[in-house]
Amino acid sequence: MPPTFAFDQPGVRIRLDELPTDPPKGTSRKEAEARLAELGEELFELQDLLWGARLHSLLVVLQGRDTAGKDGVIKTVAGYLNPRGVHVVSFGPPTQEELEHDFLWRVHRHTPRKGEVAIWNRSHYEDVLVVRVHGLTPASIWRERYGHICDFEELLAEHDTIVRKFFLHISHREQQARLLERERDPRKAWKLSVGDWREREHWDAYTEAYEEAISRCATPRAPWIVVPADAKWYRNLVVAEALVEALRPYRPVWEAHLDALGHKARAELAAYRAAARTS
Numbered sequence: 001m002p003p004t005f006a007f008d009q010p011g012v013r014i015r016l017d018e019l020p021t022d023p024p025k026g027t028s029r030k031e032a033e034a035r036l037a038e039l040g041e042e043l044f045e046l047q048d049l050l051w052g053a054r055l056h057s058l059l060v061v062l063q064g065r066d067t068a069g070k071d072g073v074i075k076t077v078a079g080y081l082n083p084r085g086v087h088v089v090s091f092g093p094p095t096q097e098e099l100e101h102d103f104l105w106r107v108h109r110h111t112p113r114k115g116e117v118a119i120w121n122r123s124h125y126e127d128v129l130v131v132r133v134h135g136l137t138p139a140s141i142w143r144e145r146y147g148h149i150c151d152f153e154e155l156l157a158e159h160d161t162i163v164r165k166f167f168l169h170i171s172h173r174e175q176q177a178r179l180l181e182r183e184r185d186p187r188k189a190w191k192l193s194v195g196d197w198r199e200r201e202h203w204d205a206y207t208e209a210y211e212e213a214i215s216r217c218a219t220p221r222a223p224w225i226v227v228p229a230d231a232k233w234y235r236n237l238v239v240a241e242a243l244v245e246a247l248r249p250y251r252p253v254w255e256a257h258l259d260a261l262g263h264k265a266r267a268e269l270a271a272y273r274a275a276a277r278t279s
């Protein structure tokens with residue numbers, strides 16, 4: 001089982017440079033891939049129960065610097081799920097209409113309904129990340145947002161949403177390698193963006209912004225998981241493991257609920273047949 005760097009208490013100081021971006025020494029890629037396949041099966045089963053029981057929903061928030069692998073996680077981990085119950089939403093720069101609302105308006109409409117999974121590629125955290133780094137709103141405004149974010153996520157949890165937030169943690173060196181690789185590979189060059197290199201110049205400012213966001217908005221019901229993301233195979237394993245661990249405790253509740261529903265449906269059918277016989 002991979003060690004997870006999960007943060008679920010607000011206010012604990014976080015230093016990203018003290019947290020690993022590499023898999024732990026001695027981790028075997030082959031074993032990790034085999035374990036991921038098992039977790040994928042369990043994830044599929046758990047999602048099926050979530051869907052049937054409709055007692056909870058799951059919100060997965062993916063954050064990370066450019067090239068950190070948000071799309072890769074979606075492809076791999078969401079690939080294990082039944083698409084019927086999954087919504088993937090990407091949050092880019094806000095539209096004029098979105099800017100004319102409070103910052104949570106655009107995300108709130110994409111929260112998952114009971115039985116469903118929502119995966120957010122970027123999120124409301126951009127409003128304390130890119131907005132802070134580039135001074136897109138005055139500090140007096142973004143500073144207030146940490147509290148609003150905690151309250152918002154608490155509200156979702158109150159409504160039986162299981163919330164897990166992932167920071168895909170890559171090193172400065174690995175990001176450079178990935179950006180250069182995109183440039184070299186004709187099949188990947190379409191992903192190139194001057195913006196990615198420009199944002200890289202703000203590496204330290206983003207580090208500070210992420211540290212504060214993770215530290216202030218880590219709560220027991222909406223924890224942050226800092227995922228070592230320099231190796232894609234390990235990154236996928238950590239995310240899958242954390243999701244299975246988040247859902248697994250609910251299995252007995254969902255199974256009991258589905259049994260009760262099955263019992264009721266059978267009783268209704270028996271009553272219907274009995275009535276048909278006597279008429």
Ligand code: ADP
Nearest residue numbers: 066091092093094121122123126127130131136
């Ligand atoms: P990605 O880089 O995730 O593959 P895009 O190229 O569409 O996808 O980038 C999304 C961009 O939108 C990022 O540069 C991000 O910083 C920006 N963005 C997201 N949310 C906000 C926000 N609330 N305010 C300003 N910019 C934002």
